[in-house]
Every structure is written in C-alpha cells, then in structure tokens.
Amino acid sequence: MSVYMQGVVALMGVNILMALSVYAILSTDQVSLGNAGFMAIGAYTSAYLTVKTGLAIFPAIVIGALVAGVMGLLVGIPVLRLSGLYIVMATFAFGEVVRTFFLNFEPTGGAYGFRGPIGTTLPLIYGWVLACILFFGLLSHSRLGRSLAAVRDDPEVASSIGLNVKLLKLGAFWLGAFIAGAAGGLYAHYMFYIESNSFHILVSTMAILYVILGGMYTFWGAVVGAIIFSILPETLRFMQDWRLSLYGAVLVLMLIFRPSGIITPLMVRRVEGLLAGIFRKAGA
Amino acid sequence: MFLQQLVNGLTLGSTYSLIAIGFTLVLGLLQMLNIAHGDVFMFGAFLGLTFATLGVPLPLAFFLAMLGAGLMAILIERLCFRPLRKVHFLMPLLSTIAFGILLQNVATQIWGSEPSRYPQTTELAQYQLGPVLVSSIDIIIIAISLGLMVAIDLFVMKTSFGRAMRATSEKPQTASLQGVDTNRVIIFTFFSSGALAGVAGVLTALVYSQITPFIGIRQGLIGMVAMVIGGIGNLRGAMIGGLLIGIIEIMNDAYFTASYRDIILFGLFFIFIVFRPQGLFGTKQREA
Numbered sequence: 001m002s003v004y005m006q007g008v009v010a011l012m013g014v015n016i017l018m019a020l021s022v023y024a025i026l027s028t029d030q031v032s033l034g035n036a037g038f039m040a041i042g043a044y045t046s047a048y049l050t051v052k053t054g055l056a057i058f059p060a061i062v063i064g065a066l067v068a069g070v071m072g073l074l075v076g077i078p079v080l081r082l083s084g085l086y087i088v089m090a091t092f093a094f095g096e097v098v099r100t101f102f103l104n105f106e107p108t109g110g111a112y113g114f115r116g117p118i119g120t121t122l123p124l125i126y127g128w129v130l131a132c133i134l135f136f137g138l139l140s141h142s143r144l145g146r147s148l149a150a151v152r153d154d155p156e157v158a159s160s161i162g163l164n165v166k167l168l169k170l171g172a173f174w175l176g177a178f179i180a181g182a183a184g185g186l187y188a189h190y191m192f193y194i195e196s197n198s199f200h201i202l203v204s205t206m207a208i209l210y211v212i213l214g215g216m217y218t219f220w221g222a223v224v225g226a227i228i229f230s231i232l233p234e235t236l237r238f239m240q241d242w243r244l245s246l247y248g249a250v251l252v253l254m255l256i257f258r259p260s261g262i263i264t265p266l267m268v269r270r271v272e273g274l275l276a277g278i279f280r281k282a283g284a
Numbered sequence: 285m286f287l288q289q290l291v292n293g294l295t296l297g298s299t300y301s302l303i304a305i306g307f308t309l310v311l312g313l314l315q316m317l318n319i320a321h322g323d324v325f326m327f328g329a330f331l332g333l334t335f336a337t338l339g340v341p342l343p344l345a346f347f348l349a350m351l352g353a354g355l356m357a358i359l360i361e362r363l364c365f366r367p368l369r370k371v372h373f374l375m376p377l378l379s380t381i382a383f384g385i386l387l388q389n390v391a392t393q394i395w396g397s398e399p400s401r402y403p404q405t406t407e408l409a410q411y412q413l414g415p416v417l418v419s420s421i422d423i424i425i426i427a428i429s430l431g432l433m434v435a436i437d438l439f440v441m442k443t444s445f446g447r448a449m450r451a452t453s454e455k456p457q458t459a460s461l462q463g464v465d466t467n468r469v470i471i472f473t474f475f476s477s478g479a480l481a482g483v484a485g486v487l488t489a490l491v492y493s494q495i496t497p498f499i500g501i502r503q504g505l506i507g508m509v510a511m512v513i514g515g516i517g518n519l520r521g522a523m524i525g526g527l528l529i530g531i532i533e534i535m536n537d538a539y540f541t542a543s544y545r546d547i548i549l550f551g552l553f554f555i556f557i558v559f560r561p562q563g564l565f566g567t568k569q570r571e572a
Binding site (some may be wrong): 031078079081082084085086088089090093094096097100101103104202205208209212216242245247248249251252255256259260 | 311315316317363364367368371372373374375377378379381382383385386389390393505508509512543544546547550551553554557558559561
C-alpha cells in the first residue's frame with residue numbers, strides 16, 4: 001500500500017470512530033456538535049502522556065479516552081436537561097471553548113501546536129474500529145440497546161415503562177465522548193503533530209454528516225457513511241479547486257433527496273435475514 | 285480611554301447586532317438555525333467590494349450588496365429549508381453547514397483566498413468629541429445599523445405584515461388558517477435576514493478594509509452568541525446582545541488579553557444556553 005493510500009485508510013478509520021461517537025449520542029436522539037472537543041481532549045491528553053511521561057501508546061490512548069469521557073459527564077449533566085437545538089448550540093459552544101483553550105494553553109504548545117506523539121499503526125486503529133463495531137452489534141440486540149431505542153423513539157413512553165431516561169441519555173453521551181477521545185488519541189499518534197485547529201468545528205460537523213448521510217437509525221449507517229465520505233473527497237481530486245464546492249453540493253443534494261440516509265434499519269434486517277438464510281442452508 | 289473603548293465597542297457591536305437579528309428572525313420563525321448566515325455576511329462584503337471596485341458609488345454599492353445577500357438567503361431557504369421541513373431538525377442545520385462550505389469555496393474561486401483590499405471610498409475624517417476620537421466610518425456604521433434596527437423593529441411591531449410574521453412564528457398553522465400566506469412570510473424573513481447580514485458585511489469590511497472568504501465563520505458564531513444572550517426570537521434582545529458582545533470584546537482586548545477573547549465569549553455562550561436559555565430579557569422558555 002502506498003503511503004498516500006495508508007494515510008487515506010488511517011484517517012478513514014479515525015472518521016469511522018468519530019461517526020460512531022456521534023451515533024452513540026444520536027441513539028438517544030441527542031445531537032452533539034462538540035465531538036471535536038472530546039476528540040481534542042483525548043488527543044492532547046494521550047499525546048502529553050506519551051511524549052512527556054513516556055507512557056506506552058495504548059494505555060495513553062485509553063486514559064485520554066477516559067478523561068474525555070469524564071468531560072462528557074461534566075458537560076452532559078447540565079446540557080442534557082435542554083432540548084433539541086439548545087443542546088446543539090451548547091455542545092457547539094463547548095467544542096469552541098476546548099479549541100480556543102488548547103490554542104492558548106502553553107504546556108501543550110499553545111498556538112505552535114504539540115509535536116512528537118508517534119506510534120499509531122493501521123492495525124491499532126482498526127482494532128479500535130472492530131471493537132466498537134462488535135460492541136454496537138451486541139448492543140443493538142441487547143436489552144440495553146432496545147432501551148436506548150425506546151428513549152430515542154419516545155422518551156415519555158420509555159420513562160413510563162420504568163426506564164431511567166436521564167441515565168440512559170447520559171450514558172450514551174459518555175460513550176460518545178469516550179469514543180471521540182479514543183479517536184483523538186489515535187489521530188494524534190498518527191499525525192505526529194496536533195494543533196488546536198485540527199479539532200475545528202468542521203470535524204464535529206463532518207462526523208454528524210457521516211452518520212446522517214449513512215443512515216442515523218443503525219450504527220452500520222455511521223460506518224458506511226464514514227467510509228464513503230472519507231473516500232469521496234479523494235476521488236474528487238480531479239476537480240482540483242472546485243473539489244470542495246462539488247462536495248458541498250453532493251451533501252446538499254443527498255440531504256434533499258435521501259434524508260433518511262443510505263443505510264436504513266430495514267436494509268440491515270434484510271441483510272441479516274439473508275445472511276441467516278445462507279448460514280442455515282450451509283448448515284443443512 | 286474608557287469612553288473611547290466604549291465607542292469602539294459600540295461600533296463593532298452594532299455590526300454583530302445586525303447579524304444576530306438575522307439569526308433570531310429565522311430561528312424565531314422556523315425554530316431552525318441557519319449556519320450559513322455568517323457566509324451570507326461574507327458574500328455581502330464581497331459583493332460590496334466588487335461593486336465599489338467597479339466604480340459604483342458607495343450608497344448604491346451598499347444597496348446592491350444588500351439585495352444580493354438577501355437573494356442569497358432566499359436561495360438558502362429554497363435549497364436547505366423548504367425541501368427539509370418535515371424531517372429531523374438536524375437536516376436543515378447540516379444542509380446549511382454544507383451550503384456555507386460551498387459558498388466559502390465559490391468565493392475563494394471568484395475572489396481568491398488572499399485578503400482582498402477594500403477601496404478607499406469614504407473620506408476618513410476624525411472628530412474630537414471631548415475625550416473621544418470618532419471617525420467618519422464609526423459614525424456611518426452606528427447610524428446605518430441603528431437606523432436599520434429601528435426600521436426592522438417598527439416593521440415587525442407596527443405593520444400588518446409584521447403582525448403576520450409574529451403570528452407565523454407563534455403558531456404557523458393558526459396563522460395560515462387566519463389567511464396569512466406563511467410561505468411569503470418565510471421568504472420575506474429570509475430576505476431581510478440576508479440583507480441585514482449583507483449590510484453588516486459591507487460595514488465590517490469598511491472598518492477592517494480587507495476581507496477573506498472565511499470571515500463569515502467567526503462572525504456567524506458571534507452573531508449566534510449575541511442572539512442567545514438577547515433571548516432567541518427576541519429582536520430587541522438580539523440588538524442589545526450584539527452591542528454587549530462588541531463592548532465585552534473591545535474591553536477584554538483593552539484591559540485583559542486578546543488571546544482569551546474567544547474563550548470568554550464562547551464560555552458566556554455555554555453558560556447562557558445551559559443556565560439561562562431564555563436569554564437576558566426572556567420570560568418564558570420556548571421549546572426548540
């Protein structure tokens with residue numbers, strides 16, 4: 001694989017994780033426009049640990065993700081009392097606060113950025129991706145997964161049948177922050193260099209777009225969306241300067257003509273049914 | 285010194301107010317956020333620049349930029365909001381983000397990503413008012429902004445079309461049953477929001493005398509902060525919110541340190557949304 005391809009595939013893995021972090025939060029119908037903030041916290045924490053204290057990369061990334069998760073709880077507790085657009089704006093403000101904080105925070109380089117984290121390999125990234133996919137796969141067929149779906153579809157009914165809606169929402173928010181933190185750690189140790197602008201609001205936005213365009217009602221939508229829309233800009237390179245314009249136009253058109261996304265739960269069920277059929281035949 | 289900074293803050297803040305009013309008009313009406321609003325501001329600034337460079341007299345260039353930015357906002361309504369009215373509220377939000385990226389990229393293609401210089405169109409005169417030094421640009425900006433704010437406020441509060449706007453934002457279906465053409469109201473609201481952003485664009489460009497295709501991003505954010513501080517859907521609140529932000533920003537730069545400016549602004553934003561979502565003057569919390 002060429003270095004260029006490796007770069008595309010590695011960033012695609014990070015994008016899949018970011019999409020899953022958005023999906024986790026969205027699975028209770030909460031929208032976070034601040035996941036780049038959690039990503040930044042995971043990235044700076046783990047990079048600081050490996051570069052300044054010499055900690056090994058894997059525990060550093062886990063610690064970074066945990067710190068991002070704690071931040072997720074601190075932000076989630078006040079923010080999740082709000083509704084709809086207010087959550088979007090509050091998380092968005094949170095992301096900007098984090099970004100401007102790291103722009104000015106001298107111990108991690110401030111405006112000069114932070115140099116030195118190394119060690120992310122493709123197997124490490126895709127190990128995380130596979131672990132997350134496995135987790136969401138198991139979750140979607142579990143009691144907890146169904147409780148989350150109930151909260152998403154109708155929080156009032158969910159709470160009337162005895163589900164702790166607040167706790168489920170907060171748990172989903174924590175999970176999203178944790179995964180975004182891990183994505184940040186992997187990203188930092190792949191890029192060798194991070195700066196506050198690596199965690200711009202556009203990163204949060206793109207992560208949401210992957211999920212929406214891929215299909216927001218199943219985690220496969222997040223995965224497929226992230227894959228397609230990580231590769232699409234590369235295939236549009238022949239457009240040169242007009243690349244981003246075309247990309248924006250594709251996004252607007254997709255939203256108009258297929259607002260439910262590429263992958264719908266019905267498709268997943270059909271594929272699962274198909275696979276089950278094949279396995280049954282193979283077994284018989 | 286303090287009075288001087290206050291004047292500077294008011295000048296800056298009045299352009300923020302114009303942006304915040306546009307945000308609050310659309311959000312109050314549709315309960316939806318137009319993220320591309322900041323880019324409409326940028327588009328207006330560049331239109332003004334183009335006409336001014338072509339030798340069009342400044343007042344006319346102003347008017348044309350206003351018109352163009354207003355039409356751009358109508359285009360946004362057509363593409364990003366109308367087809368997506370019945371789906372999840374995230375869709376129009378995202379499509380306006382995508383449209384904003386599109387607009388920035390198109391502007392980069394047309395006008396280049398290097399800062400474009402605004403031609404010197406006005407005689408720069410300075411007036412000494414007691415301890416305060418006021419330039420003619422300050423006066424133009426404050427006069428035009430305040431004039432437009434009073435005009436839009438009178439329009440919304442006193443005319444029958446303004447009443448239709450308020451009715452539509454209160455209860456669209458009831459308004460429609462009472463014979464209000466809600467689509468016309470929506471289009472007009474988008475037009476005025478865009479036109480105000482366009483004016484703010486030209487005014488800001490006059491102060492800083494150079495613009496890039498990316499100036500809309502921060503201005504849009506600040507407009508949003510001003511809107512929230514004033515209370516969402518509250519026109520006069522948005523005006524005061526914008527002025528407050530302008531003053532806070534200038535005072536922070538003068539007496540504190542400029543690098544913490546945005547942390548303070550966005551921190552305020554966060555605190556307001558979480559603990560006082562109805563804004564400074566709001567009474568009742570609205571469901572978004």
